[in-house]
Amino acid sequence: MLLHRAKRLSRLIIGLSLIATPTATSFAATSSTQQMFVAGQPGTAALRQMDEQMTLSDIEALVVSLKNDKQYKRMLQKMQADETLAAAKILSALQDTGTLYDVTTTLIQQNAADAQQLVRAAMLLFPVDRYALYHALLADSSLSASQIKSWASSTGVLTNKLYADEAFDSAGIAIEPLIESLSISIVGQSADTRASVYYRRSSQSNGEWQRGKDLQWEPVTANLTGPLVYLEPDTAYELKIRLEQADGSAQTVTRQTATRAETPPIDPDKVYQLSDIYNGGTLDLEALGIEGKPGAWAKIVGNPTLPIVAPDGNKHAIDIGNNSYVYFENITVKGGRTHSVYAEKAHHIWINQCDISDWGRSPNILKNGVAYELEDAQPINYDSAIYLRQTGVVTVENCHVHDPNALANDWRYGHPKGPNAFFAHANHPNPEFKGQVILRNNVFEGKPEHRFNDVVEGRKNGEPLGGFVRDSAIYGNTFRYANDDGIEIDGGQYNVLVYNNEISHSYTGVSAIPTRVGPAFIFNNYIHDWEIKLANSGLL
Structure with a gap:
């Protein structure tokens, strides 16, 4: 439980923003060479332990020892046995002079x-600094881009x-508007570039500019990026x-843009009353052929007296398939195995004012607090x-999600396993x-x-394209009663915003954690009553 408490503390130290920009630390590899690498990397640890008397075999042995070291084992787990010598050559060359890019390319020139x-050894030794190496190799290298991308x-x-x-426009600027925020990304700049952002309504073109937050250098993508929030x-x-x-x-540079509307544009010929299309069972949109197109969404309007109820054994109550441009409004949904x-693999899905409950497998068997459907x-x-x-x-807004069938175990029996209200998988x-992805003004409890x-929860939440991936906003929600996280944005987190929520x-x-790309911004949330429910033992 002490480990769990430490994890909890590390995950709760959140300021106004969480930015995946590493802090560099300096060290002297030799008396004549000063290099800058991020602390905590296997390569940094190796260089600190090396001296000028070490042979290449000694350095390779050091690399092998780091592969078995608890702190670095996971970072080096992808390093193959035939790559430890390459890692030793890189570390040896870094003792003398040059950047990671200079050393890697010089060694390649010596033995293609x-x-x-x-390349793989350099990136595994320096898993944070590898992003700069990757972009430098793509920009100026005798290697093919496909080779570099495959190895990286x-x-x-x-x-x-x-x-x-x-x-991206001709100047390398991309703007991604949401409903009440937008994000800006700029390519072709450097980590030393300062990008100040100002904005005002176009209708007030002679009005005073408001100052936004400066854009951040994001090393994974080599972009300057950041959001503007509290827009109309x-x-x-x-x-x-x-x-x-x-x-x-x-x-x-100046740009014109516009935030998204609060409702999608509906095709009047594709407005479906639920009572006209639903006769029980799973509502299968692919079977019904219900979908819209850009600028002309399909709309399904519910009826409080006609819930969608999945029969026992049906995996889903509503199966959208890969149909897109669909707007759901005022629908009560129950069940789904x-x-x-x-x-x-759909896109442009909007769920508004829906009530969802009673889904998931039945917890017929409990073993040490963990729920199973079958033995x-x-x-x-x-x-x-x-x-x-x-x-x-x-977009999911104004929805009430509650009362799943299963329940989560507590931490005494390992990481909680159980149901979720929303499973983010936006890749x-x-x-x-x-x-x-926009989640706003919902009650998930x-x-x-x-x-x-x-x-x-986020799907594939340890990967750069996991969870919400990019340009998402979670705000104005109430999330409560979980044995792990109120909300998990782990994964890509490129301009993912979490603000103005009540989480308890x-x-x-x-x-x-992990913020595999970033930056993520977490601010102005009311988080209270941290606790986990211990089965038959009260709260902790």
């Missing part, structure tokens, strides 16, 4: 046949695109961005009221539709004796 081992990806570097190419919906804005370089030169509302089955986990798998551009295959695992009766209010 070892290029793969050298194999070490865990994000090589897939967060945005479609056309998202469906409103045109003028932006002014001043870029100041380290040499004192500067330029100012695993998930109540499900989609896969020989896996524990019940991840059953979610809303699971939109690999689905982006999603759509098309970069245009990644992320862009368990009960004191019947708790979620996480109220909001959970082990952790907001979990944001």
